[in-house]
Amino acid sequence: MSSTAAASGFVAFLLSVQVVQGTNDWGVTYTSTEICASKGSTVELPCTYKYPSRQKTRYTTVTNQLWFTEFNGYVHVDLRTDPQYSGRVEYSDDKKDCTLTITDVRESDSAEYKFRFITNHDGGSYTGSPGVTLWVTDPGLQVKVRESPYRDQIECHIICHRPDHPSYIWYKNGQKIPAATSSSSYYYSDSFSSADSYSCAVAGHEDSPSPSVCVVGQSCNRVTYTHRGICVFRGSSVDISCTYSSNGYDVDSKFWFSPERSRQWLNPSQPEDLGGDSQYDGRVQVITERGRSTLRITDLTESDSAQYRFKFRTGSFEWTSSLPGTTLTVTALQVQVTRIKVYQSYTEAELKCHSSCGPAGRSSWFKNGEEITGVQMSSYKGVFYPGDIISCALKGHETYVSPSVYAPKPPSVSVSHAGKIMEGSSVTLTCSSDANPAASYTWYKENVNLKAVREEAQLVFRSIQSSDSGEYYCAAENELGRRTSKNISIEVTYAPKLPSVLVSPSGEIEEGSSVTLSCSSDANPAAKYTWYKMNQTLTPGDTYHFTSITLEDSGIYHCKSENEYGQITSNPVHIDVQYAPKLPSVSVSPSGEIKEGSSVTLTCSSDANPAANYTWYRENEDSTKASGQIFIITDFRAEHSGNYYCEAQSKRGRRNSTLYLLAVAGKSTMMINIIRLTLVVVGPTLLLLFCLWMRKKKTLSSTTETHEPIETMEIPLEAFNAHLVVCPHQLESDPDYTNVSALNSRRRSTSM
Ligand SMILES: *[C@@H]1O[C@H](CO)[C@@H](O)[C@H](O)[C@H]1NC(C)=O
């Protein structure tokens, strides 16, 4: 086929004797009658032919010319239409020259080749017979039994290549002669019988023995197969034929068998007729005619590929040859694809029409059912669009079309799980697409290629995670193109994840402000929420709202998130409501009377969040006396006497306490005692007068609020003290003094 093979191939013309057949003006001339060639080489079988230019009044026209190797029924097989030779044979339609060229010769080409031509005259056809025998050898060995010049001896003759020191094997009637010499000559003491046939082979090449020959006469017991090997298409029929002779005896039984079917036989050493084998049921037929048997097998399948042998029996003899028969290879054409380049919408590819009998010869190519014109080679390079369907057939054998090749059809995607997919479950996505050659698959998630790990038709999640939720699709690709599937949505359901809690507005919370707590948690299906304060259920819902938050709303809150798969509680959130200092209370130590020179400790306490700082004042003095919660006067003197108060201040606000009178014991005690006496002795009338006088004085000297700075100090200390202690309406004006103090000590301890 290739020039390299032709150049390296071995071709020998064994008998270069010109043989002219025919009479008168009719004839076919072969330059050589035996040609030996090594496998793979190119062989020419030179041939010329002649015919009379006219017969009677009619000019001669050659209507058909052909080479053949077998007499198949009554039909001459044209090698150009034989699949075994397809694309490998060539002969011109020249009026004189009929030279046959066979390229890339195979062992199965070994045969006798004959040329036949047909003219327009009645019965005006002519076959050049005997033809040219071609021997194709691999490993370069072909043997032939030749009679030696000595009558009691035959010789094994190696045609073509000769091994260095060959060892020979001799067969008599198809059976190995155990005691025979390993030399190329074989003889007996007695002369050869006309009943026996002989064959020889070179040791190590027992599969290529010589044909069986009769040493005496021509009707010895023998079987000669027409072909050593035949290659045919699946679905077609084949004729496997042989010639046989039985030394003139009547044949009682004869049949074809296949050694490969010996397991089906009752006894593996007793061949059984193929006609009784169920594998060939209704598909075999044996055609017998004078010394020739043809096994016809129809509707061939690849499993019919086997060796076939013929067997016969006469009254006194049975042909049970161990020599090889005809090897049948049933092949199917196949389009092989080599991708060249992929473009957006099409692919450039090279296709080869291939059969298991070797590279196919001239081929016909079909695209979408139509033959591609102008393409005849076994390979075809072209442009393929999605949807294009391509097949091939050998020229002249368009009935046996290869299976089509095509780009993947849009892939379909399936999920192993019906319905909801629980987190942690095992899920498999499967991509499938009709494609020839078979497609390879790639998975994508939201356009992210998962190829690195998942270049398969199946995408397997051993334990699916919520993060695996999303849109998936797959792509199917072969050498002819690529298609993507529709998106498939994977939704993984799962119990809520740890909820996150949001306090809005963020930062510090001021009493009276509007505050919202929100709970959110990743869950599928969506979670339901419940808010809790100190483990007490508040309202259901993902938010909890305080229109005006109060001190009492301070505390630990958490939310619970739940769906059908589970529930989870958020981390606690601490709500800390800040407020301005409440009315401070002042306490004095020691309580009771202050002795001159003693030490006095004043303590100011105010409920506040954040904690307040403190400043001390004396009435009518702008300057601060001290800062800090505790104010100590170490050496108390008369001039220290006065009304003291403290201011509690935080960033949320400030507030002054009520006045607190500090005075040295003595005059004041006496005065209080006088007032007490008066109250007892003089009675309520005088007290009323005293109180009216007090009110009048106070109205003149100050504003209504007692803790406001008092600008004048005209009121006698004793009287003021009495008013503080006694007058009922003044007690009413500070009704929550004691209450605040109580609250203060209960709720919040203030410290410096
Ligand atoms: C709330 O309940 C949890 C668990 O039942 C418990 O550990 C915690 O102390 C409780 N908190 C309050 C403030 O009762």
Ligand SMILES: *[C@@H]1O[C@H](CO)[C@@H](O)[C@H](O)[C@H]1NC(C)=O
């Ligand atoms: C007391 O607190 C206020 C507000 O936080 C601040 O402005 C002030 O300086 C503080 N005074 C003292 C003496 O720490």
Ligand SMILES: *[C@@H]1O[C@H](CO)[C@@H](O)[C@H](O)[C@H]1NC(C)=O
């Ligand atoms: C408390 O008293 C001081 C000193 O007289 C004054 O400066 C301040 O404004 C007073 N605070 C309030 C809240 O009235």
